[in-house]
Amino acid sequence: MTEQSFYHIGFGKQDLGSQPPTIALLSGDPQRAGLIAQTYLQDVKVLSENRGLHSYLGYLPNGQPILSATSGMGAPSLSIVVNELVQVGIQKIIRIGxxxxxxxxxxxxxxxxxxxxxxxxxxxxxxxxxxxxxxxxxxxxxxxxxxxxxxxxxxxxxxxxxxxxxxxxxxxxxxxxxxxxxxxxxxxxxxxxxxxxxxxxxxxxxxxxxxxxxFAAASVxxxxxxxxxxxxxxxxxxxxxxxxxxxxxxxxxxxxxx
The missing domain is CATH 3.40.50.1580 (Nucleoside phosphorylase domain)
Known part of the structure:
Protein backbone atom coordinates (compact mmCIF):
# COMPACT_ATOMS: atom_id res chain seq x y z
CA MET A 1 0.00 0.00 0.00
CA THR A 2 2.86 2.43 0.72
CA GLU A 3 4.20 2.46 -2.87
CA GLN A 4 0.97 2.73 -4.80
CA SER A 5 -0.82 5.69 -6.33
CA PHE A 6 -4.44 5.55 -5.30
CA TYR A 7 -6.91 5.13 -8.12
CA HIS A 8 -8.97 8.26 -7.54
CA ILE A 9 -6.67 10.85 -5.96
CA GLY A 10 -3.82 9.82 -8.28
CA PHE A 11 -0.94 9.85 -5.81
CA GLY A 12 0.41 7.81 -2.90
CA LYS A 13 2.64 8.05 0.14
CA GLN A 14 5.74 7.91 -2.02
CA ASP A 15 4.81 11.28 -3.54
CA LEU A 16 4.67 13.16 -0.24
CA GLY A 17 8.38 13.39 0.52
CA SER A 18 10.37 12.86 3.68
CA GLN A 19 8.12 15.20 5.70
CA PRO A 20 4.63 14.13 4.63
CA PRO A 21 1.66 16.34 5.49
CA THR A 22 -0.83 15.30 8.15
CA ILE A 23 -3.28 18.18 7.49
CA ALA A 24 -5.44 18.52 4.38
CA LEU A 25 -7.48 21.51 3.29
CA LEU A 26 -10.34 20.02 1.31
CA SER A 27 -12.36 21.97 -1.27
CA GLY A 28 -15.16 20.80 -3.51
CA ASP A 29 -13.91 22.98 -6.37
CA PRO A 30 -10.58 22.04 -8.01
CA GLN A 31 -9.96 25.71 -8.82
CA ARG A 32 -10.26 26.56 -5.12
CA ALA A 33 -7.77 23.84 -4.20
CA GLY A 34 -5.34 25.34 -6.70
CA LEU A 35 -5.99 28.87 -5.47
CA ILE A 36 -5.23 27.85 -1.89
CA ALA A 37 -1.99 26.17 -2.92
CA GLN A 38 -0.72 28.88 -5.25
CA THR A 39 -1.73 31.84 -3.06
CA TYR A 40 -1.15 30.68 0.51
CA LEU A 41 1.46 27.92 0.30
CA GLN A 42 5.11 27.86 -0.73
CA ASP A 43 7.19 25.47 -2.88
CA VAL A 44 4.02 23.99 -4.30
CA LYS A 45 4.09 20.63 -6.05
CA VAL A 46 1.24 19.33 -8.17
CA LEU A 47 0.49 15.82 -6.92
CA SER A 48 -2.30 14.97 -9.31
CA GLU A 49 -4.99 16.41 -11.55
CA ASN A 50 -6.63 13.02 -11.97
CA ARG A 51 -10.41 13.00 -12.65
CA GLY A 52 -10.62 16.69 -11.76
CA LEU A 53 -9.56 15.80 -8.21
CA HIS A 54 -6.63 18.21 -8.12
CA SER A 55 -4.19 17.85 -5.22
CA TYR A 56 -1.19 19.98 -4.27
CA LEU A 57 1.57 19.69 -1.68
CA GLY A 58 2.87 22.96 -0.29
CA TYR A 59 4.32 24.51 2.84
CA LEU A 60 3.39 27.25 5.25
CA PRO A 61 6.05 29.91 5.94
CA ASN A 62 7.12 27.96 9.05
CA GLY A 63 7.85 24.92 6.88
CA GLN A 64 4.80 22.89 7.85
CA PRO A 65 3.59 20.70 4.96
CA ILE A 66 -0.04 21.10 3.91
CA LEU A 67 -2.11 19.18 1.37
CA SER A 68 -4.64 21.19 -0.63
CA ALA A 69 -7.02 18.70 -2.21
CA THR A 70 -10.31 18.50 -4.09
CA SER A 71 -13.23 16.44 -2.83
CA GLY A 72 -15.48 16.97 -5.82
CA MET A 73 -19.15 17.89 -5.44
CA GLY A 74 -21.29 15.93 -3.01
CA ALA A 75 -20.86 13.26 -0.37
CA PRO A 76 -20.21 10.22 -2.62
CA SER A 77 -17.18 11.87 -4.23
CA LEU A 78 -15.95 13.21 -0.90
CA SER A 79 -16.22 9.76 0.69
CA ILE A 80 -13.85 8.30 -1.90
CA VAL A 81 -11.30 11.08 -1.62
CA VAL A 82 -11.29 11.13 2.18
CA ASN A 83 -10.89 7.34 2.39
CA GLU A 84 -7.78 7.55 0.20
CA LEU A 85 -6.38 10.62 1.98
CA VAL A 86 -6.53 8.77 5.28
CA GLN A 87 -4.65 5.89 3.67
CA VAL A 88 -1.79 8.22 2.65
CA GLY A 89 -1.48 9.48 6.24
CA ILE A 90 -3.77 12.51 6.60
CA GLN A 91 -4.88 12.92 10.23
CA LYS A 92 -6.72 16.26 10.15
CA ILE A 93 -9.06 17.63 7.48
CA ILE A 94 -10.56 21.10 7.27
CA ARG A 95 -13.29 21.45 4.68
CA ILE A 96 -13.35 24.87 2.98
CA GLY A 97 -16.68 25.03 1.22
CA PHE A 215 -9.24 11.30 12.26
CA ALA A 216 -10.06 14.92 13.17
CA ALA A 217 -12.26 17.04 10.90
CA ALA A 218 -13.97 20.40 10.86
CA SER A 219 -15.69 22.61 8.32
CA VAL A 220 -15.79 26.29 7.43
Missing amino acids: TCGSIQPYIPVGSIVISKAALCRQGAANDIAPVEYPAAADPFITVALVQAARALQIEHYLGITASVDTFYEGQERTDSANPYLMRRLIGITEEYRHLHILNYEMETGTLLKMAGVYN CAVVAQRTMGEEVILNKKDIAIENAILTAINAIKYLDI
Whole structure:
Protein backbone atom coordinates (compact mmCIF):
# COMPACT_ATOMS: atom_id res chain seq x y z
CA MET A 1 0.00 0.00 0.00
CA THR A 2 2.86 2.43 0.72
CA GLU A 3 4.20 2.46 -2.87
CA GLN A 4 0.97 2.73 -4.80
CA SER A 5 -0.82 5.69 -6.33
CA PHE A 6 -4.44 5.55 -5.30
CA TYR A 7 -6.91 5.13 -8.12
CA HIS A 8 -8.97 8.26 -7.54
CA ILE A 9 -6.67 10.85 -5.96
CA GLY A 10 -3.82 9.82 -8.28
CA PHE A 11 -0.94 9.85 -5.81
CA GLY A 12 0.41 7.81 -2.90
CA LYS A 13 2.64 8.05 0.14
CA GLN A 14 5.74 7.91 -2.02
CA ASP A 15 4.81 11.28 -3.54
CA LEU A 16 4.67 13.16 -0.24
CA GLY A 17 8.38 13.39 0.52
CA SER A 18 10.37 12.86 3.68
CA GLN A 19 8.12 15.20 5.70
CA PRO A 20 4.63 14.13 4.63
CA PRO A 21 1.66 16.34 5.49
CA THR A 22 -0.83 15.30 8.15
CA ILE A 23 -3.28 18.18 7.49
CA ALA A 24 -5.44 18.52 4.38
CA LEU A 25 -7.48 21.51 3.29
CA LEU A 26 -10.34 20.02 1.31
CA SER A 27 -12.36 21.97 -1.27
CA GLY A 28 -15.16 20.80 -3.51
CA ASP A 29 -13.91 22.98 -6.37
CA PRO A 30 -10.58 22.04 -8.01
CA GLN A 31 -9.96 25.71 -8.82
CA ARG A 32 -10.26 26.56 -5.12
CA ALA A 33 -7.77 23.84 -4.20
CA GLY A 34 -5.34 25.34 -6.70
CA LEU A 35 -5.99 28.87 -5.47
CA ILE A 36 -5.23 27.85 -1.89
CA ALA A 37 -1.99 26.17 -2.92
CA GLN A 38 -0.72 28.88 -5.25
CA THR A 39 -1.73 31.84 -3.06
CA TYR A 40 -1.15 30.68 0.51
CA LEU A 41 1.46 27.92 0.30
CA GLN A 42 5.11 27.86 -0.73
CA ASP A 43 7.19 25.47 -2.88
CA VAL A 44 4.02 23.99 -4.30
CA LYS A 45 4.09 20.63 -6.05
CA VAL A 46 1.24 19.33 -8.17
CA LEU A 47 0.49 15.82 -6.92
CA SER A 48 -2.30 14.97 -9.31
CA GLU A 49 -4.99 16.41 -11.55
CA ASN A 50 -6.63 13.02 -11.97
CA ARG A 51 -10.41 13.00 -12.65
CA GLY A 52 -10.62 16.69 -11.76
CA LEU A 53 -9.56 15.80 -8.21
CA HIS A 54 -6.63 18.21 -8.12
CA SER A 55 -4.19 17.85 -5.22
CA TYR A 56 -1.19 19.98 -4.27
CA LEU A 57 1.57 19.69 -1.68
CA GLY A 58 2.87 22.96 -0.29
CA TYR A 59 4.32 24.51 2.84
CA LEU A 60 3.39 27.25 5.25
CA PRO A 61 6.05 29.91 5.94
CA ASN A 62 7.12 27.96 9.05
CA GLY A 63 7.85 24.92 6.88
CA GLN A 64 4.80 22.89 7.85
CA PRO A 65 3.59 20.70 4.96
CA ILE A 66 -0.04 21.10 3.91
CA LEU A 67 -2.11 19.18 1.37
CA SER A 68 -4.64 21.19 -0.63
CA ALA A 69 -7.02 18.70 -2.21
CA THR A 70 -10.31 18.50 -4.09
CA SER A 71 -13.23 16.44 -2.83
CA GLY A 72 -15.48 16.97 -5.82
CA MET A 73 -19.15 17.89 -5.44
CA GLY A 74 -21.29 15.93 -3.01
CA ALA A 75 -20.86 13.26 -0.37
CA PRO A 76 -20.21 10.22 -2.62
CA SER A 77 -17.18 11.87 -4.23
CA LEU A 78 -15.95 13.21 -0.90
CA SER A 79 -16.22 9.76 0.69
CA ILE A 80 -13.85 8.30 -1.90
CA VAL A 81 -11.30 11.08 -1.62
CA VAL A 82 -11.29 11.13 2.18
CA ASN A 83 -10.89 7.34 2.39
CA GLU A 84 -7.78 7.55 0.20
CA LEU A 85 -6.38 10.62 1.98
CA VAL A 86 -6.53 8.77 5.28
CA GLN A 87 -4.65 5.89 3.67
CA VAL A 88 -1.79 8.22 2.65
CA GLY A 89 -1.48 9.48 6.24
CA ILE A 90 -3.77 12.51 6.60
CA GLN A 91 -4.88 12.92 10.23
CA LYS A 92 -6.72 16.26 10.15
CA ILE A 93 -9.06 17.63 7.48
CA ILE A 94 -10.56 21.10 7.27
CA ARG A 95 -13.29 21.45 4.68
CA ILE A 96 -13.35 24.87 2.98
CA GLY A 97 -16.68 25.03 1.22
CA THR A 98 -19.55 27.25 0.15
CA CYS A 99 -23.06 27.31 1.53
CA GLY A 100 -26.41 29.04 1.61
CA SER A 101 -27.57 30.71 4.81
CA ILE A 102 -31.07 29.82 5.96
CA GLN A 103 -31.09 32.31 8.86
CA PRO A 104 -31.95 35.95 8.12
CA TYR A 105 -29.15 37.30 10.31
CA ILE A 106 -26.33 35.50 8.44
CA PRO A 107 -25.32 37.60 5.43
CA VAL A 108 -23.62 36.69 2.19
CA GLY A 109 -19.88 37.29 2.55
CA SER A 110 -19.66 35.91 6.08
CA ILE A 111 -18.62 32.37 7.05
CA VAL A 112 -20.26 29.51 8.93
CA ILE A 113 -18.17 27.22 11.13
CA SER A 114 -19.96 23.92 11.71
CA LYS A 115 -19.95 22.45 15.20
CA ALA A 116 -22.11 19.57 13.95
CA ALA A 117 -24.28 18.59 11.01
CA LEU A 118 -27.75 17.28 10.38
CA CYS A 119 -26.66 14.59 7.94
CA ARG A 120 -29.26 13.77 5.28
CA GLN A 121 -26.86 11.93 2.99
CA GLY A 122 -26.95 8.47 1.50
CA ALA A 123 -23.17 8.08 1.40
CA ALA A 124 -22.96 8.58 5.15
CA ASN A 125 -25.46 5.77 5.71
CA ASP A 126 -23.00 3.32 4.15
CA ILE A 127 -20.38 4.41 6.68
CA ALA A 128 -22.37 4.64 9.90
CA PRO A 129 -26.00 4.37 11.08
CA VAL A 130 -28.35 7.30 10.62
CA GLU A 131 -28.19 7.94 14.37
CA TYR A 132 -24.36 8.17 14.40
CA PRO A 133 -23.38 11.75 15.29
CA ALA A 134 -21.83 14.03 12.70
CA ALA A 135 -19.77 16.14 15.10
CA ALA A 136 -16.80 18.35 14.30
CA ASP A 137 -13.51 18.02 16.14
CA PRO A 138 -13.74 20.52 19.02
CA PHE A 139 -10.09 21.56 18.88
CA ILE A 140 -10.08 22.40 15.17
CA THR A 141 -13.46 24.11 15.54
CA VAL A 142 -12.20 26.34 18.36
CA ALA A 143 -9.10 27.11 16.28
CA LEU A 144 -11.32 28.22 13.39
CA VAL A 145 -13.28 30.52 15.69
CA GLN A 146 -10.06 31.94 17.14
CA ALA A 147 -8.71 32.60 13.65
CA ALA A 148 -11.92 34.29 12.48
CA ARG A 149 -11.94 36.51 15.56
CA ALA A 150 -8.28 37.47 15.11
CA LEU A 151 -8.92 38.33 11.45
CA GLN A 152 -12.14 40.19 12.32
CA ILE A 153 -14.09 38.06 9.86
CA GLU A 154 -17.83 37.90 10.44
CA HIS A 155 -18.50 34.32 11.46
CA TYR A 156 -21.24 32.13 12.86
CA LEU A 157 -20.87 28.87 14.78
CA GLY A 158 -23.64 26.32 14.71
CA ILE A 159 -25.33 23.36 13.07
CA THR A 160 -25.20 22.76 9.31
CA ALA A 161 -27.70 20.85 7.18
CA SER A 162 -25.80 18.54 4.82
CA VAL A 163 -27.98 17.22 2.01
CA ASP A 164 -27.36 15.29 -1.18
CA THR A 165 -28.83 17.64 -3.78
CA PHE A 166 -28.38 21.31 -4.60
CA TYR A 167 -31.88 21.87 -5.96
CA GLU A 168 -34.62 19.59 -4.56
CA GLY A 169 -32.81 18.74 -1.32
CA GLN A 170 -32.36 22.41 -0.48
CA GLU A 171 -35.99 23.20 -1.37
CA ARG A 172 -35.18 25.09 -4.54
CA THR A 173 -38.04 25.30 -7.03
CA ASP A 174 -36.45 27.66 -9.56
CA SER A 175 -34.95 24.80 -11.55
CA ALA A 176 -35.69 22.17 -14.17
CA ASN A 177 -37.91 20.50 -11.56
CA PRO A 178 -40.23 22.97 -9.79
CA TYR A 179 -42.29 20.14 -8.24
CA LEU A 180 -40.91 19.04 -4.89
CA MET A 181 -41.89 15.90 -3.04
CA ARG A 182 -44.19 16.62 -0.13
CA ARG A 183 -41.58 15.73 2.48
CA LEU A 184 -39.36 18.56 1.18
CA ILE A 185 -41.99 21.30 1.06
CA GLY A 186 -41.40 23.58 4.04
CA ILE A 187 -38.25 21.81 5.18
CA THR A 188 -36.15 24.99 5.12
CA GLU A 189 -38.53 26.73 7.50
CA GLU A 190 -38.49 23.64 9.71
CA TYR A 191 -34.70 23.68 9.81
CA ARG A 192 -34.73 27.43 10.53
CA HIS A 193 -36.82 26.80 13.64
CA LEU A 194 -34.35 24.09 14.66
CA HIS A 195 -31.65 26.81 14.62
CA ILE A 196 -29.78 25.24 11.71
CA LEU A 197 -27.62 27.88 10.05
CA ASN A 198 -26.95 26.76 6.50
CA TYR A 199 -27.26 24.27 3.66
CA GLU A 200 -24.32 22.53 1.98
CA MET A 201 -23.51 19.09 0.56
CA GLU A 202 -20.41 17.53 2.14
CA THR A 203 -19.81 18.36 5.80
CA GLY A 204 -22.07 15.74 7.39
CA THR A 205 -20.45 12.81 5.64
CA LEU A 206 -16.96 14.18 6.36
CA LEU A 207 -17.73 14.44 10.07
CA LYS A 208 -19.22 10.95 10.26
CA MET A 209 -16.18 9.55 8.46
CA ALA A 210 -13.92 11.29 10.97
CA GLY A 211 -15.63 9.48 13.82
CA VAL A 212 -15.54 6.08 12.15
CA TYR A 213 -12.04 6.39 10.63
CA ASN A 214 -10.54 8.06 13.73
CA PHE A 215 -9.24 11.30 12.26
CA ALA A 216 -10.06 14.92 13.17
CA ALA A 217 -12.26 17.04 10.90
CA ALA A 218 -13.97 20.40 10.86
CA SER A 219 -15.69 22.61 8.32
CA VAL A 220 -15.79 26.29 7.43
CA CYS A 221 -18.07 27.48 4.63
CA ALA A 222 -18.33 30.76 2.77
CA VAL A 223 -21.88 32.10 2.65
CA VAL A 224 -22.68 32.71 -1.02
CA ALA A 225 -26.49 32.65 -0.91
CA GLN A 226 -29.11 34.07 1.47
CA ARG A 227 -32.01 31.63 1.28
CA THR A 228 -34.44 33.80 3.22
CA MET A 229 -34.23 36.31 0.35
CA GLY A 230 -33.89 34.09 -2.74
CA GLU A 231 -32.47 30.94 -4.28
CA GLU A 232 -29.58 32.35 -6.29
CA VAL A 233 -25.86 32.49 -5.52
CA ILE A 234 -24.74 36.12 -5.09
CA LEU A 235 -21.81 36.12 -7.50
CA ASN A 236 -20.52 39.62 -6.73
CA LYS A 237 -19.87 38.62 -3.10
CA LYS A 238 -18.75 35.05 -3.70
CA ASP A 239 -15.01 35.75 -3.98
CA ILE A 240 -14.74 37.71 -0.74
CA ALA A 241 -16.74 35.07 1.11
CA ILE A 242 -14.44 32.32 -0.16
CA GLU A 243 -11.36 34.36 0.70
CA ASN A 244 -12.69 34.78 4.25
CA ALA A 245 -13.17 31.01 4.59
CA ILE A 246 -9.70 30.24 3.23
CA LEU A 247 -7.97 32.80 5.46
CA THR A 248 -9.80 31.42 8.49
CA ALA A 249 -8.74 27.84 7.74
CA ILE A 250 -5.10 28.73 6.99
CA ASN A 251 -4.76 30.83 10.14
CA ALA A 252 -6.53 28.24 12.30
CA ILE A 253 -3.64 25.83 11.75
CA LYS A 254 -1.31 27.94 13.92
CA TYR A 255 -3.65 27.41 16.88
CA LEU A 256 -3.47 23.63 16.59
CA ASP A 257 -1.06 21.48 18.55
CA ILE A 258 0.50 19.57 15.65
